[in-house]
Amino acid sequence: MTTDPRLTPLVQSLPRTVPFVGPEAQERDRGRPFKARLGANESVFGPSPQAVTAMQEAAQEVWKYGDSESFELRTELAAQHGIAMENIVIGAGIDGLLGSLVRLTVPQGAPVVTSDGAYPTFNYHVNGYGGVLHKVAYTADHEDPEHLVAKAKEVGARLIYLSNPDNPMGTWHDAETVQRMIEAVPEGTLLVLDEAYIEFAPDGTAPPIDPQDSRVIRMRTFSKAHGMAGARVGYAIGDAGLIAAFNLVRNHFGMSRISQAGALAAARDADWLAHVQAQVATARDRIHAIATDNGLTSLPSAASFVAVDCGADGTFAKAVLNGLLERDVFVRMPFVAPQDRCIRISAGGPEDLDLLAEALPGALADARKL
Amino acid sequence: MTTDPRLTPLVQSLPRTVPFVGPEAQERDRGRPFKARLGANESVFGPSPQAVTAMQEAAQEVWKYGDSESFELRTELAAQHGIAMENIVIGAGIDGLLGSLVRLTVPQGAPVVTSDGAYPTFNYHVNGYGGVLHKVAYTADHEDPEHLVAKAKEVGARLIYLSNPDNPMGTWHDAETVQRMIEAVPEGTLLVLDEAYIEFAPDGTAPPIDPQDSRVIRMRTFSKAHGMAGARVGYAIGDAGLIAAFNLVRNHFGMSRISQAGALAAARDADWLAHVQAQVATARDRIHAIATDNGLTSLPSAASFVAVDCGADGTFAKAVLNGLLERDVFVRMPFVAPQDRCIRISAGGPEDLDLLAEALPGALADARKL
Known part of the structure; x- marks a missing residue:
């Protein structure tokens, strides 16, 4: 809490704590x-040695702004996921994308549902934009899809957050369970499916990507399996309308050119x-x-x-x-x-x-x- | 304009244009x-060859998140400016910092003053957070401090934007003129002094930095004179209370570790x-x-x-x-x-x-x- 009159009433009300x-x-x-x-x-x-080389080469070119459309990286990721590049937006890690998503979808005072003990940086963004968090308990150390959906219905949530695999517990649901959850998302609610750790999960953990499905947005990152946490590259996958909305608010020239080059090389190094x-x-x-x-x-x-x-x-x-x-x-x-x-x-x-x-x-x- | 009901009313109202x-x-x-x-x-x-070397070395370490406090870089910059590190916040270029600043200080519907034809990315952020822009004409190809201040008084602006030197015209005001403007900033208004190009200006263009002065926040960058546009490192200098407010909303682990290393080396390479x-x-x-x-x-x-x-x-x-x-x-x-x-x-x-x-x-x- 602060009382600096230069700050908005919302900002004045925010707690002086940071997630990590x-x-x-x-x-x-x-x-x-x-x-x-x-x-x-x-x-x-x-990171991939090829990514390191790409970043080292890009360092010489860092006088140029990065490509505001991250065209090459989105093209590569789209091909890998069998979707169109219009279904992908690149951002400064999942953290940055979660912030933009909350800004896009959560008016002040609107309800948002997550699990009590799930990713605190998501909560930080919801609080930061004046959303109201409703938290559901874990069930046997798992985030609980049924309880999350039920709570979202009850409060009329704009967003439900689910990480699969879960952080911090490492537990997970199989693709069928997650797909059932997507099908159950209430009208007016968007499921934020944070798949930061998906590359470490057994096959059959991620449901198939359906780029037409307007009920879910999926978050992926180069910070974990690709070993590039310090490069700040994440991406969101969603229907083209939702993805285009990020262009209304994002920092268009906000991506590091070096990080773009590194992520492209990393994506190609299976x-x-x-x-x-x-x-x-x-x-x-x-x-x-x-x-x-x-x-x-x-x-x-x-x-x-x-x-x-x-x-x-x-x-x-x-x-x-x-x-x-x-x-x-x-x-x-x-x-x-x-x-x-x-x-x-x-x-x-x-x-x-x-x-x-x-x-x-x-x-x-x-x-x-x- | 879009009508996607998943988006907030404000976002639905935003134009589908981008600054550049x-x-x-x-x-x-x-x-x-x-x-x-x-x-x-x-x-x-x-960029400085020393910055290139630093970035190339940091590429190996990019598996680590960057330092959330940008401690070394802020320490170096504080020493160079003769201020405390509490007066400096690092961000993803001035663009990123302008976005955060508008978020911190401009409630929806609040007035903001700038020059008609000045930096469009500032306007983008003001629109994006629902602020209302009031524009003052250039006078003889210069942004006009007196008119800007008068308009801010008239409309009760939260922010006044001034770039010195000006972009896109390259014109500038001397330090005395800018200092007079700072002194004239009305109660309840904050002057955003964008000094992205200050290193190219004659001595006597930048007024002395007074870290106690709560009427002005100054923006500097590694994108221009330091040749690191693609690294996305800028910083804001202001009173400790205002700078601390950035910590309430910023993406704490949002800085590229490679960019931090490069900026530190660049700052040291006079x-x-x-x-x-x-x-x-x-x-x-x-x-x-x-x-x-x-x-x-x-x-x-x-x-x-x-x-x-x-x-x-x-x-x-x-x-x-x-x-x-x-x-x-x-x-x-x-x-x-x-x-x-x-x-x-x-x-x-x-x-x-x-x-x-x-x-x-x-x-x-x-x-x-x-």
């Missing part, structure tokens, strides 16, 4: 760097994607094993991270998390009970997970002493 | 590339900046000479471009511009009379300006035949 404190900010507070960076679901396996998928699968297995070695359970995950159940409440999990941070292992945890009994550990390389394996017993022992 | 069509989009329409790219006020002299300033001064002289050689006048410019007066009305200037485009020289022109008697030519290297010198006589001759 970045690892660099934490390192500055701590006064020393982390040794393992496993908290922000970044891909330690890195081998690297397969390599990362294999590395992530291995890392998930290792995190499951480390949890078991420490007497903990972990949740099956279709994402690039694993939620490890610390076996007690949020206070205890927070103590474990703090113990890991003290031991220079950066991880995060869910914000809301009962999911906050877990800590969320991103897939890491062997050295990262060695550090985790080394740090976790001490972190647990310390937490149990509190 | 990029050169790549024009090239696709034409079916062939431009030979000289002198239309978007990009720096053909390129030699390259001096080199570019000299090149731009040379290019301006050459553009003036080419205009004279063709019997045209050109406006004195404190920016990285020159407005060349084609000596008749906007229709004629448009014909000259089209003649240049046909001859593969990309330029732009002011949108509004009487400034639209000019075409706006960005500083180019010797080869670019050779192409201009070659193309202009034919373009003029063709225009005179129409």
